[in-house]
Amino acid sequence: MTSGASTWPVAPPLGTPRLHLLPLRLEDADEAAVAFDDPRLHEFTGGHPATASQLGSRYSRQVAGSSDDGSQGWLNWTVRERQSHAVVGTIQATLQATPTLSSSPVEAELAWVVAMPAQGRGYAREAARAVVEWLSAVGVTSYLAHIHPAHHASAAVAAALGLHPTDTVLDGEVEWRRSV
Numbered sequence: 001m002t003s004g005a006s007t008w009p010v011a012p013p014l015g016t017p018r019l020h021l022l023p024l025r026l027e028d029a030d031e032a033a034v035a036f037d038d039p040r041l042h043e044f045t046g047g048h049p050a051t052a053s054q055l056g057s058r059y060s061r062q063v064a065g066s067s068d069d070g071s072q073g074w075l076n077w078t079v080r081e082r083q084s085h086a087v088v089g090t091i092q093a094t095l096q097a098t099p100t101l102s103s104s105p106v107e108a109e110l111a112w113v114v115a116m117p118a119q120g121r122g123y124a125r126e127a128a129r130a131v132v133e134w135l136s137a138v139g140v141t142s143y144l145a146h147i148h149p150a151h152h153a154s155a156a157v158a159a160a161l162g163l164h165p166t167d168t169v170l171d172g173e174v175e176w177r178r179s180v
């Protein structure tokens with residue numbers, strides 16, 4: 001896989017026994033704003049809950065599928081409970097070709113968020129595992145995540161995906177990595 005806007009994969013719907021992972025849509029912003037309207041979600045990342053309008057602006061950029069220059073591919077999913085269809089989280093993968101290797105393997109930086117009422121049920125792990133399985137099938141060979149050292153739940157998700165903490169710290173977050 002080479003870099004460029006026309007070569008990045010498009011996020012497909014994915015499923016797990018308990019979850020639907022649906023490609024992000026602008027229409028999800030209103031419901032997501034309600035689901036994520038809790039300051040505790042920003043304990044490790046800073047900031048504050050986004051309004052529906054702010055999420056709509058963010059989502060309009062994310063659904064474009066790639067950076068303006070095509071150097072990154074953006075895959076974003078809204079995570080919904082299969083039974084209730086309620087928004088319980090989001091997961092994203094930012095893809096980047098690795099320019100130092102001739103076969104241009106692709107690296108995916110993963111990030112996830114789970115609404116406060118849905119935390120502690122393993123949804124982040126379940127959703128992230130489904131995304132990693134799909135990404136591996138389309139040629140991704142390396143994974144990374146940036147996790148605050150005190151965010152033990154996210155560290156547990158990363159470890160379950162086979163990522164390991166490195167000595168690299170960026171903006172106070174530890175870089176976790178896994179190469180296939």
